Structures are given as structure tokens and as C-alpha cells.
Amino acid sequence: MSNPIRTGALLTLLAASAVGWAESACTVSGKDTFTTQVDIGASATQSFAGDFRSQGVSTVFEKHCGSLDCHGSAARNMKIYSSGGLRLPNEAGAAPGQSATTLEEITANYLSVVDLEPEQLTQVRAHGADPYSLLILKKPLELERHKGGPAITRGDDAEACIVSWLKSGTAGVLVDKNSCTKAANFPSQ
Amino acid sequence: MRATRIIPRFFGLALGLAVAGIMSCADPEISGGAAALGKETSGIPKGAFHRAGQPCVVCHQDQGPAADKPFVVAGSIFASPLRMVGVNNAEIRMTDSEGTKFTTKTNCVGNFMVTPTQWRPHFPILVSIAKDNIVRQMQGPIGRDGSCAHCHANGVPPDDPFSQTGHVYLYGGDEPGSPNGDVTCAANPIAANSPN
DSSP states (O other): OHHHHHHHHHHHHHHHHOOOOHHOOSOHHHHHHHHHHHHHHHHHHHHHHHHHHHHHHHHHHHHHOOSTTTTTTTSSSSSOBOSSSSSSTTTTTTTTSOOOOOOOHHHHHHHHHHHHSSHHHHHHHHHHGGGSSHHHHHHTTTOOTTTTSSSSSTSSSSHHHHHHHHHHSSSSSSOHHHHHHHHHOOOOO | OOOHHHHHHHHHHHHHHHHHHHHHHHHHHHHHHHHHSSOTTTTTTTTTTTTTSSSSGGSSSSSTTTTOOOHHHEEEEEESSSSSOTTTEEEEEEEOSOOEEEEEEOOOOSEEEEEETTOOOSSBBEEEEETTTEEEOOOSSSSSOOBBBHHOOSTTTTSTTTTBBOOSSSSSBBTTTBBTTOOSSSSOOTTTTTOO
């Protein structure tokens, strides 16, 4: 018997891959949606979604934000799922601390991040706005009040990873995988 | 005559409104969380032995009912995943994000607490627990909540197995040589809500 949440997440991933991350975000007007599609392009959108997993961006969010008492709490609006934290309901019995983060969970993390401020993210991705205008950076850097305090610090690998991901695909910017890998080793002993 | 009747009523109303205003300033998350913990266990007075396995910092924080004794990190260490028998003298070894370290020990019901005067950690914190030659490392960090039981909920399995993990335990089963805990303890080392 299929799990409806898992099925939903997979369908969402397929939808996000097919039509791009921005489409679900761009509800302001049909013109905006069309412009965003043209500006970003399907391949860039697929890379943005794919890089979130393949370049280790999700892992950075999981490690820095996703503990059970922070965004790994079911009570948070922006939920981050991970092996060591909150799990998507599953039939395999995977609980916090057991088995690897699943593709469905990474997909859910991606949607958590891009759906936080969809219109502003479109501005960053398609129109070159400053990535630091996004809550996804302002909160963990504590440029804006963050109950959990500074989850990343200015100049560290996590910041480099996330900023490079947000800028990726524009002017030849690639995701800084090296920084993502280093930032995933968190907290270090 | 009339004025002397109205004035006391006015002051009574003003006093009532002031009290209501003060009460409404209480954080409902804290007051609700504290109320949800229920009453004290019979026979265990408030103190270092009470409420083993419960989220300590719900009350022991600024604005909490036990704000006069705030904790930055506190919890309970049990022996087994299936029972809640406190482990006496277990070490809790903590390292914060700036590399400062602090170690404390449990009492005979398994409770431990760290006050802000002892240590002011910068979250996240890495934790391991140990006794004799047994060491157990927590897989993830403590992000910001000083109550172990906030995530390490009681219940075998926890009510929500996808967002909670069971109580903290050191051994795979009973403590070697002390299956029922420290029998000389002033309080029962077996938590009141232990499943077995």
C-alpha cells in the first residue's frame, strides 16, 4: 500500500523538476510566471533542484538547521528533515537517528527552502537581487532576529555553500561543493 | 455616601484589570508546557530528585515557574531503553560550538542539571554520556533546547516516532550490578512513568 505523503512528495519532485521551482512560487501574475520561465529556463531550474541534493546543499541545512529541537521539530513552519532529525512519516520504520536521509526528505527540504519566500527567491534567481535579502540567509546569519541564534557565521563554509547555490546558474556561478562538503561536517568535535 | 460606594468598586475593577493584564503577559507556551507536565509524583518533593525524565527547562527558565533556579541544560540518564531506572554518577560530557567543555554527573535518580553560573554554552552542543568504561555519544547536536526530554520523549516507543526519540539511556539493558538503580537513594530511582 502506498504512503500518501511519500507519493505526494514524489509527485511534487516530479512537478518541480518538470516545470521548475519558480512556477509554483510565481503566483503574482501570469506575466511574472512567464517572464521567470524565460529568464531562468528549465535546465537551470532542474540544476537548482538537482544541485540541492547532489552538491550537498541539503546536508548543510540538515546539519545546521535540522536538529529535533530546531527546524527538525514538527512544530516549525519551515521543517528540515534528516537522518538525525525529523523524519517524513514512512512505512520503513525509519526514526530519528536511523538510516540515511531519503530522497523524499531531501525533496521536502528543498520545498521548505524555496517555498519560504518564493517571490523574493525569484528576484534573486531571475533578476539578480541580493541573496542576503532572503530570510534563508538573514535568519541563520542573525541579520534578522532568529530564536535559534546564529546557525551559520559570516564567512564560513555553510554561508559560501548556500550563497553559491542561490547564485548558481547565473554568470557561470557553480555551487561551491567543496564548501558544502566541509560545512556538512558540523558540529565538529 | 454614593461616592464612597463607587470608589471601592472602581478600585476593585482596576485591580482586577491590572491582575488580568499581568496574567495575560505570561508566555502561554511556557505556562501551557508547565501545566501539561502534571502534578508532582507523590512522595518526591520538589528538588533535585523530582520529575525524572521530564523536560526540566520548561519550568527552569526565565518566566518559567522555577525561574529562580534556571538551567541551561538538564535531563535524566536511564539505564535501559525499555525501563526508566536512573543511573547514578553517570558523566555528561558536553562541548559547545566554541569548543568549551563542561562535564557534570547525575544524581541517584539519574537527574542532572547545569546552571548558568556553572556554564553558559553557545549552542549547538555535542554530548556524550559515560559511566565506568561505557560511553554513548549522541548522534546529533543539541540545537537550542536545554531539556533533553523535549526530543527524548518518554514512552516506548514515543508517541510520535518520526519526530521524537526515546528517553536517554546508557546501557542496552539494566545497569550491571544495579538492575533497580541505587537502592540507597533517597528517592525511588525508577521513574514514576517507567513503562516496566
